[in-house]
Amino acid sequence: MISTLPQFNYEGVAYHLHSSTDADDIALYRFFNTETGTHFYTAVQAERDNVINTLSQYTYEGIVGYVDIA
Numbered sequence: 001m002i003s004t005l006p007q008f009n010y011e012g013v014a015y016h017l018h019s020s021t022d023a024d025d026i027a028l029y030r031f032f033n034t035e036t037g038t039h040f041y042t043a044v045q046a047e048r049d050n051v052i053n054t055l056s057q058y059t060y061e062g063i064v065g066y067v068d069i070a
Helices: 045-054
Strands: 025-033 039-042 058-068
Touching: 025 045, 039 045, 039 058, 045 058
Parallel strands: none
Antiparallel strands: 025 039, 025 058
């Protein structure tokens, strides 16, 4: 996939997700862009809902893990 997106540079692992939640975590939601073959992630519920309701090229894939609240 990296070879098909030359405008991006691979910089390594940025974060490791938690597979289960605790009191200080929030869900991370993932979408698949059917036009580009890439993924979009958000931890904001309102943004998740907006993408689901307005951007038809994105397929919602659900919660992929949990992240610390910043």
